[in-house]
Amino acid sequence: MLIGTAGHIDHGKTTLVKALTGVDADRLPEEKARGITLDLGYAYTALPDGSVLGFVDVPGHEKLIHNMLAGATGIDFVLLVIAADDGPMPQTREHLELIDLLGLAHGAVALTKCDRVDAARVTAAQREVGQLLEGTSLAGAPIFPLAAVSGEGVPALRAHLEAVAAQRQARAADGRFRLAIDRCFTLAGVGTVVTGTAHSGKVSAGETAVLAPPGQGREMRARVRSLHVQDRPAQSGQAGDRCALALTGDFGKQDITRGMWLVDPALALPVTRFHCELRVPATLEAVRHMQAVHVHLGAADITGRVALLDCEKVSPGATALAEILLDKETLAVRGDRFVLRDAGAQRTVAGGRVLDIFPPVRHKRAPERLALLRALRADDPQAALQLLCAQSPAGVDLARFAANWNLGDAAAAALWQAAQLRVILCDGTPTGFAAASWQVLIERLLDALAREHERAPDMIGVERERLRRMTLAHLSRAAFDALVAELLAAGRIAQTRAWLHLPEHQAKVVAADRDLFATLKPLLDAAPFNPPRVRDVFRATGTAEDTVRQLFKRLARAGELYPVAHDHYFTAAAVGELARRVAALDARDGAVRAAAFRDVIYGDGSGGRKVAIQILEFFDRVGYTRRVRDDHVVRREAAAHDWTMT
Secondary structure, eight states, rough: EEEEEETTTTHHHHHHHHHHHHSOOOHHHHHHHHHSOOOOOEEEEOTSSEEEEEEEEEOOOOOOHHHHHHHHHSSSSSEEEEETTTOOOOHHHHHHHHHTTOOOOOEEEEEGGGGGHHHHHHHHHHHHHHHHTSSSTTTTOEEOBBBTTBBBBBBHHHHHHHHHHHOOOOOOSSSSSSEEEEEEETTTEEEEEEEEEHHHHHHHHEOOOEEESSSSOOOOEEEEEEEEEEEESSSSEEEHHHHHHHHSSOOOEEEEEEEEEEOOOOOOOOOEEEEEEEEEEESSSSTTTTTEEEEEEETEEEEEEEEEESSSEEOOOEEEEEEEEEEEEEETTTOOEEEETTTTOOSEEEEEEEEEESSOOOOOTSSSHHHHHHHSSSSSSHHHHHHHHOOTTTOEHHHHHHHHHHHHHHHHHHOOOOTTOOOETTOOOEEEEEEEHHHHHHHHHHHHHHHHHHOOOOOEEEHHHHHHHHHTTOOOOOOOHHHHHHHHHTTEEETTTTTEOOOOOOOOOOOHHHHHHHHHHHHHHTTSSSOHHHHHHHHHHOHHHHHHHHHHHHHHHTEEEEEOOOOTEEEEHHHHHHHHHHHHHHHHSSSOHHHHHHHHOTTSSSHHHHHHHHHHHHHHHHHHHHETTTTEEGGGTTTTTTTTTT
């Protein structure tokens, strides 16, 4: 169990920790010279069952609140220290306020220096402390009168802490590993060491983690060389443990600062803004929209602003939904607690809980968005996911959802299954669709085809990419292809060559058009990869130019021809063969370039680079390939497409 002290300066926090553990937590020469704690100190004591109690000793001076907050992150139990002679002091009240805002609900009060006052004063001080705790997260916490120097009352407090530690279950190592770094130093023969409290997950020697946010704009991957847990050598550490990890990697001590995180690579997602639930205690002033603040999250202290989402100001005692805009990157996940202090870092203004680390850029105050944020308040990822799916017709990025909730692979997979999602891999990223949302997409596609058949009854159907753009442009190609594949398998749509259509729809070429095309087609077949253009057919046959143009347009609608470029029509057979050659070049070279493609199809000199480029641009346009600078790459989802399928 990890215990954090809190309380006014000179109320005996460090002396009490020494009485409980035998360890002086003041490690800095200036601390020993001045007799006050300036930075975080740590002490450990073994328990009869072999476990270890860890103590984080925090400074009590008002100017060192940022250090106190860094130490309070991740602790299990609060030991509020109040001197009997002084009673509750300003920093006592502020520390208690911070404890409440951080949601720390387990603790006790050490009423120190009882040997300096009489019994009546001890009784009065106990009554004052009891009143102080009312309405806070420590309401009803036990109070232990003691004198740390003489040892009077210390055994009773220690016995209570041992009993609490024995009854308290170890934190579940759910989620991926996260450790908030509060110290970094080097040791001879060991190298770079970071210390902090593990917020979630588990880490073992030999594993790889990431130091983030990245220093100097680069990712810093680290291998855990060895580790200590609760001041003892260990092979692994997990959520709730105080850990010291020796790291190896392409970095040095100068690259690591307090406030950074050591995390599982999947959580190395720096953010500069997040949506949250904000609470202003009744004793504080109202928080205004776009108020400048210091944000204390994990062990970090970052300046930023508060953008309110559902109100113009947050009155004392009220809660609100807000966006925190940070001046530099940090890491967070849903559920992380934070504290806001004013722009001068002089007073506390609010506290809160992270809800979403991937907030939208637009429509942040829309009713649907606010409803989702209210759902995120509850500790029910399935309900939040189902609502998000209902609001997201293009699907939900499940990797981002899992990262926001810090879900491991097994927990995420179980959640997708419980929510009955349709999961599709889009460029390697799982995208989830609710059953109702998927059905809406189906109906939209079928309706679009019906309307297109009504508009152009002589057209065989709609090319796949054009259909996606005209109906479901917001949908990824992978999801669209999965939708089409499902409908094709079910027989609800059909495909004729490159066109999709309803099964009952047929486009027929009238006899007159068929007869005329029979006289013209040999010209196209004579040079299939560079057929004559409309004007060239007119000149060769004497058939009116507009007659040829309108005929070719009607045949293109029926799927007999493809308009590769303006007034330049290729037969379906020719396009099918060109597609196969493009695929072969892509397989050989990893991409297709115009020069290589020209050499493959025009080795006899029958065509040039310009036409080759037009053909490749046609394939880009219809979604068979995609352009990457000067290259054309076959889309994997289109690689098996048969352009001449009947």
